[in-house]
Amino acid sequence: MARNKYDIDETLQSEFNFDQLKRLYSYIKPHRKEMYFTILLMIISSALGMFTPIILKTIIDNYIPNENIRGIVIISLILMLLNLIIVVILRLKIHITTNLGQSIIHQIRSDIFNHLQELPFSYYDDRPHGKIQVRVVNYVNSLSDLLSNGIINTITDLFSLIFIVIFMLSINIRLTLVCLLGLPILMAVIFFIKTKQRVAWQISSNKSSNLNAYIAESINGIRVTQSFVREEENIKIFNSLSGKYSDAWMKAVKYNFLLWPAIDNISMITTAAIYILGVSWIAGGAKGITVGVLIAFTGYIGRFWAPVNTLASFYNSLLTAVSYLERIFETIDEPVLVKDKESAVEMPPIKGTVEFKDVVFSYEEGLPILNGISFTAHQGESFAIVGPTGAGKTTIINLISRFYNLDSGQILIDGIDINDVTIKSLRKQMGVMLQDSFIFSGTIMDNIRYGNMEATDEQVKEAAKTVCAHDFIMGLEKGYDTEVNERGSRLSAGQRQLISFARALLADPKILILDEATSSIDTETEILLQEGLLRLLKGRTSFIIAHRLSTIKNSNCILYVDNGKILEMGNHEELMEMEGYYHKLFVSQYDFLNKVPENQDLCQQGAF
Incomplete structure (x- = not known):
């Protein structure tokens, strides 16, 4: 084709x-x-x-x-x-x-x-x-x-x-x-x-x-x-x-x-x-x-x-x-390239240790996007991935969910090669929020519940409150029962992201993947969202991609990726002391957080 x-x-x-x-x-x-x-x-x-x-x-x-x-x-x-x-x-x-x-x-x-x-x-x-x-x-x-x-x-x-x-x-x-x-x-x-x-x-x-x-x-x-x-x-x-x-x-x-x-x-x-x-x-x-x-x-x-x-x-x-x-x-007859092996078994309950071992991946043969990526994220740690556009950040998190096959290398979760388990049992234990905050036609309630079809209405609302989405939802004509169009055309980009964020939270995953989860949320709302993020990330292994570096300062480890390789790795303070790629990227961004008054209830003001 x-x-x-x-x-x-x-x-x-x-x-x-x-x-x-x-x-x-x-x-x-x-x-x-x-x-x-x-x-x-x-x-x-x-x-x-x-x-x-x-x-x-x-x-x-x-x-x-x-x-x-x-x-x-x-x-x-x-x-x-x-x-x-x-x-x-x-x-x-x-x-x-x-x-x-x-x-x-x-x-x-x-x-x-x-x-x-x-x-x-x-x-x-x-x-x-x-x-x-x-x-x-x-x-x-x-x-x-x-x-x-x-x-x-x-x-x-x-x-x-x-x-x-x-x-x-x-x-x-x-x-x-x-x-x-x-x-x-x-x-x-x-x-x-x-x-x-x-x-x-x-x-x-x-x-x-x-x-x-x-x-x-x-x-x-x-x-x-x-x-x-x-x-x-x-x-x-x-x-x-x-x-x-x-x-x-x-x-x-x-x-x-x-x-x-x-x-x-x-x-x-x-x-x-x-x-x-x-x-x-x-x-x-x-x-x-x-x-x-x-x-x-x-x-x-x-x-x-x-x-x-x-x-x-x-x-x-x-x-x-x-x-x-x-x-x-x-x-x-189109071959399903990413599929379960005949010997694949159910993924046991995930604890959260993720290890990349010399991972090589390319979308087209001969053009590697990742070339020898290796790191270990221990249970409960938050890993942030930063770098220029096209460096391979989103590719890394897509490989964790096994959306693509590796060219070579291994990805282990709790010591188990993800190629040896069924895809369904693997993905069911992960929460993923991709860059495209896709909203399905239906109610707000149904869209959030997409992350966990068995969740009660109260659990849906609690997830929305955690990500600071509850107030804007209640401001709609029918609240959680408000019908939205395909792709959420009636909602702002920030509102769509908040709903997608609540959807990922509701899945209660042991591994959480956030790809530009706050890219369409204004700085003021983001401050309040950080509190929800801290509660959300507690006890979970998380991978966060963010161009807005203020959202990842508290991560346990930050990977700076470029040209398919990890060029720097460490926490915020360590990387700032190195005065390398990450330091240069960070100081080039305006620190909005210093401009926002403390203790301001921005979520109630509808700052998004």
Whole structure:
């Protein structure tokens, strides 16, 4: 998949093969009883429908010449009954196939979404999220008609075709052979367009993916767009991508539309040939051909080409679906690089000692972000990590939670290699607050409780009070029951961070990871928050990343990281005495704490 680009077409890692159709069948297999029942119903319906031309032939050749009014009435009633049965069967078929198709679609979508939950951060780092989303929604939806109607209709129409040919042969063999002469021509047309059609739909899905990727990016960045007055430029880009998708789609459907005219033309030619030959044979007194036979046979001709048309439509749908199946299964087959070993065990209750042993890590091969990182954080100690942007600070804490695999080295917690335990049991005992304070749509209460789904309302409120969030929450229209939008657009950046902070606290972890936890909180609120932090960090091993150095002065150890290495390590006083990198960084920052009056109840004043 294209790396973080909306204007680069996706490339498949593997070519399509018919094993993928077998995989599609694996989703259909659990519903085979419903499919068999529906197919049986459709075969019965198709078989009943075959009697209509025979009945017409009997009326024309026997009842009308003999003026048998009673026979015409009886046989007409029989015909009405047959049509009523067919209507009931079709109604039942629509109900079953609709439910069947949606059940299969749900399972495919569920599998791809479940797999996305397991994929590591690296998968999402490298891909436009819109291109991931289009696979879960649009591509799966595109299979709906194929699974709801296409497969069952195709199977039943195959049986219908067999019934029709049998009835046609029973009426007249010569006329049947004339009708079948059109099939080789149709097969030649299908063979000619099949490769071009698949490629065309692949290109169309590429352009659709690009368009969706840009739409998702534009929505996420709408504030920046309007702030920098980029609306017109974005519209130009959108129109360009939309135009390319429109062109690709038109080229793809062009091949689809080639089949229907071909079938219609072949049907018309063979029908005309049968009329010409049939009339000439009747006029010549040919044995076995009457007006009733010719009318019955022409009735079957229409019925013969109808299932052929359906089969051609299914073929079109299948080729279209192939281009989507390739990408759906490619996503499901995406390897889960960060996963449990077969021998992985549950992580025992964590005490909190964390050790890095010569850790080497890179996002891209040959470009190490961390190069030989080694340190030990003992139980209950707070470790701060500072350094310039891009030094590898966030990478260090991401590795503790095992969001990525190491290139080499070890990370031990309480002497246990984190590669030897299950990921779930490891992460459940950690509290993580990342730079992106993500707020889910729902209530404030639900967002904080995300850290511990079993927490009571009182525990949620206590966590909010600890991080100085309670007062601003109570100031909202419904307090903790206030609904917030996705990403918390109704809240300020500082408020979102405080909620995320309460969420991490509520998890009551033995290892706490705070990545720029106070970056969006003003200095005054931060002072009060320090008291909550001291209570929060007590008895826990913590790792704190902060550009605002005033928040980490009390840490047991401070690591100064740059160029993937630890250049300095010690507490605040030790590093200041060294007058090295940390000293230079610290003195360059203005000390806001000295400017704030003591004992001021800033949380009550709503200083954020």
